[in-house]
Amino acid sequence: MSSNDKYMSECIELAKQALEKGNPPVGSLLVFEDKIIGRGIESGKSSGDITQHAEILAVKDALSQGYGDILDQSVMFSTHEPCIMCSYLIRHHKIAKIVFGISVPLVGGQSSDFKILETETIPKWGKKPEIESGLLQHECELLNKQFADYLSKTAQ
Numbered sequence: 001m002s003s004n005d006k007y008m009s010e011c012i013e014l015a016k017q018a019l020e021k022g023n024p025p026v027g028s029l030l031v032f033e034d035k036i037i038g039r040g041i042e043s044g045k046s047s048g049d050i051t052q053h054a055e056i057l058a059v060k061d062a063l064s065q066g067y068g069d070i071l072d073q074s075v076m077f078s079t080h081e082p083c084i085m086c087s088y089l090i091r092h093h094k095i096a097k098i099v100f101g102i103s104v105p106l107v108g109g110q111s112s113d114f115k116i117l118e119t120e121t122i123p124k125w126g127k128k129p130e131i132e133s134g135l136l137q138h139e140c141e142l143l144n145k146q147f148a149d150y151l152s153k154t155a156q
Protein backbone atom coordinates (compact mmCIF):
# COMPACT_ATOMS: atom_id res chain seq x y z
CA MET A 1 0.00 0.00 0.00
CA SER A 2 1.46 3.39 -0.94
CA SER A 3 1.76 5.98 1.80
CA ASN A 4 -0.91 8.07 0.07
CA ASP A 5 -3.28 5.10 0.17
CA LYS A 6 -2.42 4.56 3.82
CA TYR A 7 -3.30 8.14 4.73
CA MET A 8 -6.49 8.08 2.69
CA SER A 9 -7.49 4.83 4.41
CA GLU A 10 -7.06 6.60 7.73
CA CYS A 11 -9.26 9.46 6.45
CA ILE A 12 -11.90 6.88 5.59
CA GLU A 13 -11.73 5.51 9.14
CA LEU A 14 -12.21 9.04 10.51
CA ALA A 15 -15.11 9.52 8.08
CA LYS A 16 -16.78 6.39 9.45
CA GLN A 17 -16.56 7.89 12.93
CA ALA A 18 -18.27 11.02 11.60
CA LEU A 19 -21.03 8.95 10.07
CA GLU A 20 -21.64 7.07 13.31
CA LYS A 21 -22.70 10.38 14.83
CA GLY A 22 -24.94 11.26 11.89
CA ASN A 23 -22.55 13.54 10.06
CA PRO A 24 -21.60 13.50 6.40
CA PRO A 25 -18.76 10.95 6.25
CA VAL A 26 -15.74 13.21 5.83
CA GLY A 27 -12.34 12.60 7.39
CA SER A 28 -9.22 14.68 6.94
CA LEU A 29 -5.52 14.53 7.84
CA LEU A 30 -2.56 16.86 7.64
CA VAL A 31 0.79 15.19 7.01
CA PHE A 32 4.26 16.70 7.28
CA GLU A 33 7.27 14.58 6.29
CA ASP A 34 5.38 11.32 6.76
CA LYS A 35 4.05 12.33 10.17
CA ILE A 36 0.40 13.07 10.90
CA ILE A 37 0.18 16.54 12.45
CA GLY A 38 -3.60 17.04 12.40
CA ARG A 39 -6.79 14.99 12.28
CA GLY A 40 -10.36 16.07 11.58
CA ILE A 41 -13.67 14.24 11.88
CA GLU A 42 -16.64 16.01 10.29
CA SER A 43 -19.04 17.07 13.02
CA GLY A 44 -20.99 20.02 11.62
CA LYS A 45 -24.31 18.25 11.80
CA SER A 46 -23.96 16.63 15.23
CA SER A 47 -22.70 19.88 16.76
CA GLY A 48 -25.03 22.21 14.87
CA ASP A 49 -21.93 24.24 13.98
CA ILE A 50 -21.24 24.37 10.24
CA THR A 51 -17.60 25.37 10.79
CA GLN A 52 -16.90 21.89 12.18
CA HIS A 53 -15.87 20.53 8.77
CA ALA A 54 -13.22 17.81 8.85
CA GLU A 55 -10.62 19.91 7.01
CA ILE A 56 -11.05 22.88 9.34
CA LEU A 57 -10.78 20.59 12.37
CA ALA A 58 -7.59 19.03 10.97
CA VAL A 59 -6.04 22.49 10.59
CA LYS A 60 -7.15 23.52 14.09
CA ASP A 61 -5.73 20.28 15.49
CA ALA A 62 -2.35 21.03 13.86
CA LEU A 63 -2.44 24.66 15.07
CA SER A 64 -3.23 23.59 18.62
CA GLN A 65 -0.14 21.36 18.60
CA GLY A 66 2.10 24.20 17.45
CA TYR A 67 2.44 23.18 13.80
CA GLY A 68 1.24 26.46 12.29
CA ASP A 69 4.64 27.25 10.78
CA ILE A 70 4.85 24.05 8.73
CA LEU A 71 1.36 23.98 7.26
CA ASP A 72 2.81 25.47 4.06
CA GLN A 73 4.97 22.36 3.68
CA SER A 74 2.22 19.91 4.58
CA VAL A 75 -0.14 17.72 2.61
CA MET A 76 -3.84 17.61 3.36
CA PHE A 77 -5.67 14.35 2.76
CA SER A 78 -9.45 14.31 2.72
CA THR A 79 -12.10 11.84 1.66
CA HIS A 80 -13.94 14.67 -0.11
CA GLU A 81 -12.91 17.70 -2.13
CA PRO A 82 -12.56 20.59 0.34
CA CYS A 83 -15.54 22.93 0.14
CA ILE A 84 -15.28 26.65 -0.57
CA MET A 85 -15.25 27.45 3.17
CA CYS A 86 -12.42 25.02 3.93
CA SER A 87 -10.58 26.07 0.77
CA TYR A 88 -10.28 29.61 2.13
CA LEU A 89 -8.53 28.26 5.21
CA ILE A 90 -6.30 25.98 3.11
CA ARG A 91 -5.21 28.90 0.92
CA HIS A 92 -4.73 31.20 3.91
CA HIS A 93 -2.28 28.71 5.43
CA LYS A 94 -0.73 27.94 1.99
CA ILE A 95 -1.05 24.20 2.49
CA ALA A 96 1.25 22.77 -0.17
CA LYS A 97 -0.73 19.86 -1.54
CA ILE A 98 -4.28 18.52 -1.37
CA VAL A 99 -5.16 14.88 -1.99
CA PHE A 100 -8.83 13.92 -2.00
CA GLY A 101 -11.07 11.01 -2.94
CA ILE A 102 -14.23 12.39 -4.49
CA SER A 103 -15.34 15.70 -5.91
CA VAL A 104 -18.11 17.83 -4.46
CA PRO A 105 -19.30 19.62 -7.60
CA LEU A 106 -21.69 22.25 -6.17
CA VAL A 107 -19.54 23.62 -3.35
CA GLY A 108 -16.07 22.18 -3.96
CA GLY A 109 -13.12 24.57 -4.00
CA GLN A 110 -11.90 23.13 -7.30
CA SER A 111 -14.88 21.71 -9.22
CA SER A 112 -17.60 24.25 -8.43
CA ASP A 113 -18.00 27.72 -9.95
CA PHE A 114 -16.10 29.10 -6.94
CA LYS A 115 -12.52 27.96 -7.44
CA ILE A 116 -11.10 29.15 -4.13
CA LEU A 117 -8.70 26.19 -4.04
CA GLU A 118 -7.15 27.11 -7.39
CA THR A 119 -7.42 30.84 -7.89
CA GLU A 120 -4.21 32.80 -8.30
CA THR A 121 -5.85 36.24 -8.30
CA ILE A 122 -5.24 36.81 -4.58
CA PRO A 123 -1.59 37.88 -4.26
CA LYS A 124 -1.08 36.96 -0.61
CA TRP A 125 -2.23 33.40 -1.27
CA GLY A 126 0.50 32.90 -3.88
CA LYS A 127 0.53 29.88 -6.17
CA LYS A 128 -2.25 27.34 -6.01
CA PRO A 129 -1.52 24.07 -4.19
CA GLU A 130 -0.82 20.86 -6.01
CA ILE A 131 -4.12 18.95 -6.19
CA GLU A 132 -4.57 15.21 -6.67
CA SER A 133 -8.07 13.74 -6.84
CA GLY A 134 -9.60 10.30 -7.19
CA LEU A 135 -7.53 8.50 -4.55
CA LEU A 136 -9.49 5.49 -3.24
CA GLN A 137 -12.47 7.03 -5.03
CA HIS A 138 -14.57 3.87 -4.87
CA GLU A 139 -14.19 3.56 -1.09
CA CYS A 140 -15.08 7.24 -0.66
CA GLU A 141 -18.16 6.85 -2.86
CA LEU A 142 -19.21 3.97 -0.66
CA LEU A 143 -19.16 6.37 2.31
CA ASN A 144 -21.58 8.67 0.48
CA LYS A 145 -23.86 5.75 -0.19
CA GLN A 146 -23.79 4.77 3.49
CA PHE A 147 -24.70 8.34 4.41
CA ALA A 148 -27.59 8.34 1.93
CA ASP A 149 -28.80 5.06 3.47
CA TYR A 150 -28.48 6.56 6.95
CA LEU A 151 -30.49 9.64 5.91
CA SER A 152 -33.24 7.54 4.34
CA LYS A 153 -33.50 5.46 7.53
CA THR A 154 -33.64 8.43 9.87
CA ALA A 155 -36.24 10.13 7.67
CA GLN A 156 -38.73 7.33 8.35
Ligand SMILES: [Zn+2]
Pocket residue numbers: 053054055082083084085086087
Ligand atom coordinates in the same frame (compact mmCIF):
# COMPACT_ATOMS: atom_id res chain seq x y z
ZN1 LIG B 1 -15.60 22.24 4.12
